[in-house]
Amino acid sequence: MTFSVTVLNDSVIIHPPGFYITGLQTLPYISVYIIFLAFVYMVTVLSNSLVIYVSVFNHCLHTPKFLAVGNLAVIDIFLSTSIIPSMIKIFLIKDNFVPFNLCLAQMYVYYAFGTLESFVLAILAYDRLIAICFPLRQNSINTLQSMSFIIGLTWCFTLGIIAFAVGLLTRLSFCNSLTVFSYFCDYTPVYRLACNDYTMQWAVANSLSFLILVVPFTLICLSYVSILVTVFRMKSLDSRVKALSTCTEHIILVTVFYIALITIYNIALYLHFINEDLPLLSLSLASCSPPCLNPIVYSLKTKEIRNRALALVRKTKIGTT
Template identity: 85%
Template sequence: MSLLRTVFNDSVIIHPPGFYITGLQTLPYISVYVIFLAFVYVVTVLFNSLVIYVIVFNHCLHTPKFVAVGNLAVIDLVLNTCIIPSMINIFLIKDNFVPFNLCLAQMYVYYAFGTLESFALAILAYDRMIAICVSLRKNSINTQQSMSFIIGLTWCFSLGIIAFAVGIMTRLSFCNSLTVLSYFCDYSPVYRLACNDYTMQWTVANSLSFLILIVPFTLICLSYVSILVTVFRMKSLDSRVKALATCIEHIILVAIFHLPLITIFNISFYLHFINDDLPFLCLSLASCTPPCINPMVYSLKTKEIRNRALALVRKTKIATDQEKKRHWRGLTTKM
């Protein structure tokens, strides 16, 4: 296989045509697991598309809260689209070769939208904090314009910072193995294949990967500390229960997304698994299932979205029934 050579800063940078993804190959019944992920992907596309459609085409839902919910649905959709079709191609169709540029593109999209997912949950925590802690002034503080600005800021930060981290890959030479021990073009396994030393860039990239996971989680924790302080200052027990009840779905989302990722990173760093593919299996499950669960746990349990979604389903069913009746009448007339 020929290598692509690029002259960069008066030195030769060797870029291979692509990489071979070999993670999860030792696990039994991996095809069954990938079929399960395919089902997860279908559910992700259907429910998140429904949430996006309902929010976009209903002007009464153009509020700060639902702008944040729609933002999460878009991120969920892109995140699973980046990973699951690729896994189907690798483990079911048995085509595990990924071209170099496509590999970097997948790496960028996965980490950029993984970062956006983390910040999207922090934004929803911020929305809950404003609604509970300063309920009398929430309409003046948390406006649609301010929410759109915050979301836009997180997008600019996430896309920019991950572009910097992935851009480091273009400065590396890959002249040894082309085998990536992961289930996709993961940053760390690809970086370890480089045959030149960029220690400073690796340190920066590790610091960024720590920040994009820990900083949003810290913001979420601070938001809930403020919420708990406010709730326990309430005199009425009924008011406390109602305030906390509005946070339950969001807490579930945070637990589903952040806790498995943080746990897997720590366990894989300090402990050694009997099967080297086990951390990748857990990580793929922790990455792919939250985008599927988010709309069902959070969005579709919200009364406004649920009512609009049910109305849309009824309208579609009525239109389908009418179309069937017209078709049947046309057949009867011909007979």
């Protein structure tokens, strides 16, 4: 096995040819779980592709809200693709070696699109905030141009900040163990394998991850505080119910992404004492579920997407008979 050696600022940096992913190896019936994830991946790609297709070709959905929903669908496909195919390769094909550069690429895509998902949930909260709190000025404040600008800004910020965080790993040497105890090339397990210590870089990476998760969730909470204040000022009960009903799908997405992730993470701390692979199992499920559930939630709540899906099903049935 050949290690690559680089000299940077009089420091020798040693990079291995790759890493071995060893998480989830002790769990029974892991192949069944991976087959289940393969099914989840298929549903994720098909349902999100449907959302993208309908959002693009249905002019009724050319609104700021569905621009954000289409953006979420694109993000979900990339996020799911960054992790499930590699898990199939590792646990079904039994090839757990990941080349060094491919490992960093997977890490970058996973964290970049996971971060974009949290930001797009904040953007959708902003859309509901404008629609409910400023209904008369909604069309002038929340336009396609302003929504495109906000989405573009989050993409530029996220892709840049994650590139910086992952780039920190290229300045570390890996000269000892090459075993990554996770289900993919996760940042923390890979960092712990470094044989030199850059405390400042680790602190910066932790600060970035805190900023990326906490800031969107805080914006979502503040948006819903403002929404609830506005709703409870409404005199009619029907108006209150109607206003809150427009937030149903978004509340479900936030619950699935944030609340479920936080809950599973806390449960994982206790599962670690039973079997060290159980936390990885729960976290992998938390990572793979939202991209699959998001388009289903919006498809059930949006008549145009629901009708298009039913039309495709009918066409498929006619073609097979």
